[in-house]
Amino acid sequence: MAEEGLKLANCLHPDPFAILGPQKLSNEWVIRAWLPEANEVEMLLDGAPVAMTNTNHPWVFETQLKKSPGTSYKLRVQRGGIQHEQYDPWSFRDEWMGAVDFHLFAEGNHHHIWQKMGAHLVSRQGIKGTIFCLWAPNARSVSILGDMNSWDGRHHPMQQRKGGVWELFIPEFEEGSLYKYEVHTQEGHCYQKADPYGFHHEVRPATSSIVSDIDNYKWQDQNWISQRDRTNPLDKPISVYEMHLGSWMHASTDSPFIDSEGNSRMPVIAAEMKPEARLLTYSELAAKLIPYVKARGFTHIELMPISEHPFDGSWGYQVTGWYAPTSRYGTPNEFREFIDLCHNEGIGVILDWVPGHFPKDGHGLAFFDGEHVYEHADPRIGEHKEWGTLIFNYSRNEVRNFLVANLIYWFEQFHIDGIRVDAVASMLYRDYLRPDGEWIPNEEGGRENTEAVKFLQQANHVLFQHFPGALSIAEESTTWPMVTQPTDIGGLGFNLKWNMGWMHDMLDYFELDPWFRQFHQNNLTFSIWYNYTEQFMLALSHDEVVHGKSHLLHKMPGDDWQKYANTRALLAYMWTHPGKKTIFMGMEFGQRSEWNVWGDLQWELLDFEPHKGIQLLVDDLNNLYKSDPALWRDDFNEFGFQWIDCNDNRHSVISFMRREEKEGNWLIIVANLTPQSHSSYKIGVPKAGYYEEILNTDASRYGGSNLGNMGGKKTEQWGIHGYENSLNLCLPPLSVLVFRYKED
Numbered sequence: 001m002a003e004e005g006l007k008l009a010n011c012l013h014p015d016p017f018a019i020l021g022p023q024k025l026s027n028e029w030v031i032r033a034w035l036p037e038a039n040e041v042e043m044l045l046d047g048a049p050v051a052m053t054n055t056n057h058p059w060v061f062e063t064q065l066k067k068s069p070g071t072s073y074k075l076r077v078q079r080g081g082i083q084h085e086q087y088d089p090w091s092f093r094d095e096w097m098g099a100v101d102f103h104l105f106a107e108g109n110h111h112h113i114w115q116k117m118g119a120h121l122v123s124r125q126g127i128k129g130t131i132f133c134l135w136a137p138n139a140r141s142v143s144i145l146g147d148m149n150s151w152d153g154r155h156h157p158m159q160q161r162k163g164g165v166w167e168l169f170i171p172e173f174e175e176g177s178l179y180k181y182e183v184h185t186q187e188g189h190c191y192q193k194a195d196p197y198g199f200h201h202e203v204r205p206a207t208s209s210i211v212s213d214i215d216n217y218k219w220q221d222q223n224w225i226s227q228r229d230r231t232n233p234l235d236k237p238i239s240v241y242e243m244h245l246g247s248w249m250h251a252s253t254d255s256p257f258i259d260s261e262g263n264s265r266m267p268v269i270a271a272e273m274k275p276e277a278r279l280l281t282y283s284e285l286a287a288k289l290i291p292y293v294k295a296r297g298f299t300h301i302e303l304m305p306i307s308e309h310p311f312d313g314s315w316g317y318q319v320t321g322w323y324a325p326t327s328r329y330g331t332p333n334e335f336r337e338f339i340d341l342c343h344n345e346g347i348g349v350i351l352d353w354v355p356g357h358f359p360k361d362g363h364g365l366a367f368f369d370g371e372h373v374y375e376h377a378d379p380r381i382g383e384h385k386e387w388g389t390l391i392f393n394y395s396r397n398e399v400r401n402f403l404v405a406n407l408i409y410w411f412e413q414f415h416i417d418g419i420r421v422d423a424v425a426s427m428l429y430r431d432y433l434r435p436d437g438e439w440i441p442n443e444e445g446g447r448e449n450t451e452a453v454k455f456l457q458q459a460n461h462v463l464f465q466h467f468p469g470a471l472s473i474a475e476e477s478t479t480w481p482m483v484t485q486p487t488d489i490g491g492l493g494f495n496l497k498w499n500m501g502w503m504h505d506m507l508d509y510f511e512l513d514p515w516f517r518q519f520h521q522n523n524l525t526f527s528i529w530y531n532y533t534e535q536f537m538l539a540l541s542h543d544e545v546v547h548g549k550s551h552l553l554h555k556m557p558g559d560d561w562q563k564y565a566n567t568r569a570l571l572a573y574m575w576t577h578p579g580k581k582t583i584f585m586g587m588e589f590g591q592r593s594e595w596n597v598w599g600d601l602q603w604e605l606l607d608f609e610p611h612k613g614i615q616l617l618v619d620d621l622n623n624l625y626k627s628d629p630a631l632w633r634d635d636f637n638e639f640g641f642q643w644i645d646c647n648d649n650r651h652s653v654i655s656f657m658r659r660e661e662k663e664g665n666w667l668i669i670v671a672n673l674t675p676q677s678h679s680s681y682k683i684g685v686p687k688a689g690y691y692e693e694i695l696n697t698d699a700s701r702y703g704g705s706n707l708g709n710m711g712g713k714k715t716e717q718w719g720i721h722g723y724e725n726s727l728n729l730c731l732p733p734l735s736v737l738v739f740r741y742k743e744d
Helices: 002-009 099-106 222-228 282-296 332-344 397-414 424-428 450-466 500-510 514-519 521-530 560-576 603-607 609-627
Strands: 021-024 029-034 040-045 048-051 053-057 060-065 074-079 082-087 118-124 127-135 141-146 165-171 178-184 190-193 239-243 250-252 277-279 300-303 321-325 348-353 418-421 471-474 496-498 536-540 580-584 641-648 653-659 666-672 678-685 690-696 712-714 725-731 735-742
Touching: 002 053, 002 060, 029 040, 040 060, 048 060, 099 397, 118 165, 127 178, 141 165, 222 332, 239 282, 239 609, 282 332, 282 609, 300 418, 321 332, 321 397, 332 348, 332 397, 348 397, 348 471, 397 450, 424 450, 450 471, 500 521, 500 536, 500 560, 514 521, 521 641, 521 653, 560 580, 560 609, 560 666, 560 735, 603 609, 609 690, 641 678, 653 678, 666 678, 666 725, 712 725, 712 735, 725 735
Parallel strands: 239 300, 239 580, 300 348, 348 418, 418 471, 471 496, 496 536, 536 580
Antiparallel strands: 021 029, 029 060, 040 048, 040 074, 053 060, 074 082, 118 127, 127 165, 141 178, 178 190, 250 277, 641 653, 653 666, 666 735, 678 725, 690 712, 690 735
């Protein structure tokens, strides 16, 4: 026993249950308790003290009984002149992970593994406490650290189970308690790690995990969820407001947040923020953001990564707390309430999800138990050097399980409606951002990362099994085939893909001086040629308004009037082009400065009419988009789009129809993308009659010159563009016009 005690004292014992707690001998029971630095210990059996001795090791206290004491006995401990009573953690011996759990986890198919892994508030044999469960397959021993043991890893060694899983129940360990794992490696090194499955973490720069009850929130969005999962989301208009919660708006430090219990709470600010500013909480964001997004007419909010991350400057893309919404803005339940309130106002919530890499922070997943557990050992396949991050080992079942279950977790526990998977191309290609000689070909000698492909297919397959109405959006910047095709025919299984080609073509085109646009008409029209190869979402994202690229308004050439007009025209072309929509915050009112993760949007610009005009246009575009099925119903059907004329490059004018087959709705769109107006410009139309001008980006309400067609035009019997009838239109400068046929 002295040798066993020495192993425990040196944090080298993987099997404390073999010697601690009630141990059955031939005709009696020996009860041993592990209590480092205790001076005296008594066992309280039915309230009566029973002396315990430490003759075999100073910290191993034991006594003998004629029968089993069960698990409800307590220990009275004298340590350093202080007396306290506690239950014995090693008397609770039942396995937390069952045989089916071990089997599914080992094969990578435990879709609810978070219900076992992590820290869970439970009652065992009538005693409340927390069960801890961790996967660390190469560890020599693992201990739990917390205030209850003064963060001393000698006090609470965990029990090793099958498959590298470690467990321990600590009685009376309460919700809100801080904890970490102390992992001892085979080489004798010691690491302090946050819980990979932790449901709540401290606010950065602190890194401890926090025990959290994940099942005590009362949702009020049952109708929303039921309706969502009964319908195909692509059969609806989707207009997304992409945003970063911490830099949308700040509050003053003069107004601390008052929580629902009346307590003043000051969210921790980042050092780079203005000293007089503080982050808004989830509750404050719900009060300010939801009405704003609803007034703009967006159908969804897309949040840049909300999972816990240590560095604000990573924008959330370097995650350390995969199962926890960041504490910067409040608690997990406050985030649940934020989503609940979004749903009750008819707004869906999409999260950026980052399964492509993770940071090297010491408390995170990197080199977790002294070996490369979550990442590949070889940096030629296991590291993104340009980003300073590590790549998940998708070939390992337990790692895939960690990620796939994480995806299901966010939908099930937080009722999110969709994900946007970041940097998919970095996962698909082994040579992504790697020079020759610094990457390893696959088993067939190619550059494709077949393990990552299988992971993405598994993730999407499982997601739609559980949540058929979900959105799964790929940020994929290459021509990888079948990104949005089902996995059973070899596709990746997403249901939308960001159209990065359209985005870059549009920005390249609109940055040109209008005189040169006549030589680049193909930028405007090329996207239609491949539009039906995937199910596309058009996006103008955060990546295009940082690092010296200028914000959308200041990408535009010319004086201020032309910048505003170009911005309005681009937005209107985007809303009338096939595909779902995403724009980044600030674009909706013509932000001037580049996005700064530490600052606010330039809300003061809305005091100026041109910026207010851009915002009004976005409002009207969203309302028109949602109300007219011709703009969305046949997004992915070739019937939904028809060129009228795409060849007038001399004037930089294009015209086309948006149509939907079910009810026969259709619209005419004409774009004039130079500052030269045209008082008489003919386009062919398929039907004689009156065409109402329902949107004009040059209208005075948007800050334009107010040229137009007096509300609409009648057709003339003048054949052009293959049609017998035409409209003779006034085309304002740098404008997009939308017409609807009006029955007599």
